[in-house]
Amino acid sequence: MKTLPARSVALVLGTRPELVKLAELIRVLGPAARVVHTGQHYDEELSGSFLAELGLPEPEYLTGVGGQPRAVQIAAALHGLDGLFEAEPPLAVVVQGDTNAALAGALAANARDLPLVHVEAGLRSHDRAMPEEHNRVLIDRLADVLCAATPDNRALLLAEGVPDERIAVTGNPVVEAVQDHLPAAPERTLLLSSLGLRPDGYVLATVHRPENTDDEPALAAVLHELAQLARELPVVLPLHPRTRARVEAAGLLPLLDGVTVLPPAGYGTFLALARHAALIVSDSGGVQEETTVLGRPLVVVRNSTERPESLADFAELVDPGPGIGAAARRRLAEGPQGLRRLAALPSPYGDGTASRRIAALIAELAAARTIRQDHAMAA
Ligand code: UDP
Numbered sequence: 385m386k387t388l389p390a391r392s393v394a395l396v397l398g399t400r401p402e403l404v405k406l407a408e409l410i411r412v413l414g415p416a417a418r419v420v421h422t423g424q425h426y427d428e429e430l431s432g433s434f435l436a437e438l439g440l441p442e443p444e445y446l447t448g449v450g451g452q453p454r455a456v457q458i459a460a461a462l463h464g465l466d467g468l469f470e471a472e473p474p475l476a477v478v479v480q481g482d483t484n485a486a487l488a489g490a491l492a493a494n495a496r497d498l499p500l501v502h503v504e505a506g507l508r509s510h511d512r513a514m515p516e517e518h519n520r521v522l523i524d525r526l527a528d529v530l531c532a533a534t535p536d537n538r539a540l541l542l543a544e545g546v547p548d549e550r551i552a553v554t555g556n557p558v559v560e561a562v563q564d565h566l567p568a569a570p571e572r573t574l575l576l577s578s579l580g581l582r583p584d585g586y587v588l589a590t591v592h593r594p595e596n597t598d599d600e601p602a603l604a605a606v607l608h609e610l611a612q613l614a615r616e617l618p619v620v621l622p623l624h625p626r627t628r629a630r631v632e633a634a635g636l637l638p639l640l641d642g643v644t645v646l647p648p649a650g651y652g653t654f655l656a657l658a659r660h661a662a663l664i665v666s667d668s669g670g671v672q673e674e675t676t677v678l679g680r681p682l683v684v685v686r687n688s689t690e691r692p693e694s695l696a697d698f699a700e701l702v703d704p705g706p707g708i709g710a711a712a713r714r715r716l717a718e719g720p721q722g723l724r725r726l727a728a729l730p731s732p733y734g735d736g737t738a739s740r741r742i743a744a745l746i747a748e749l750a751a752a753r754t755i756r757q758d759h760a761m762a763a
Contacts (some may be wrong), residue, residue: 391415397479405481405556420489423444428647448464503738554742558677594703596685597624622648631651665685684699685704
């Protein structure tokens, strides 16, 4: 790969999953990477400790974005990014996924005529109630290089009329994130025994999406199902700050009496817990991918998913309610044989080379941009 000038590739991010999925690309880019954190989720548990754990350089931070309504977040981040890009224009801008931070990064690149790379392009839930669906459709419209994780993501983009030459199937960088950050076996054993857990003998759960946390009956139904499961085997729940606030406000804390509640886990800790869980119950996007690398069954508690690849073997999609317990018991009943079957399957999200492929695409894009700028100056 041709060496890129220092700070010539701006990576705009703002939430935990973006840190996870861009970490290896930032490492591969080295001094060429210029990381801008919009502050969408600035919180020590969700971002601060993650930066250090993932070995990321200290980002430039925007202010006035976190905790604001969606339109204000996007507008404030766009304004801040425009100032940064005017002062020091990058050769390319990279965004990942479907957050407000990613949409702001895409709009800022577009406004300054900077080439835009979209990591995790072509995901569609077809659920117009999700702000993320609108974000990802808009980013794909604006992007110059669309890094599709799977051939199905590419097919979706082609069906929407995106020209083939803009799309590359790269795999999803979450695969290398899991490979790089899963702690070694002795460390995992220590972690499990410190929590009194047996390998393959517990359920790991996460809940943070607004459709589950902001709708009180849905939140009560999810917690009720976890409480019922906890009567049969330990249930471990690293609790997202948003969910904790909602549980407390709704007076639902007693439902968590039998559940092992933890603070949000560091990435390595979370992967270690996921690696040995008999079952995972989650509404997270990233967890739907990670479970395919770790070979563990998953019950996805959501109205829709943009990751149908996970549903083929690894995951089942259920609404918040009794379907959770029914699906969980079905998967748990498959026992060690079920776990062996999943462990033998490849992840549909690639082989752990996505970040390197994406870095090579960025280098090509930046080289073309430099040649164009040189010609313009010579003319
Ligand atoms: N995660 C973590 N600690 C936790 C829960 C999740 O490190 O306690 C990781 C998880 O492995 C995944 C990412 O956070 O990589 C997912 O973030 P989140 O669920 O917030 O966002 P989503 O993927 O739904 O956009």
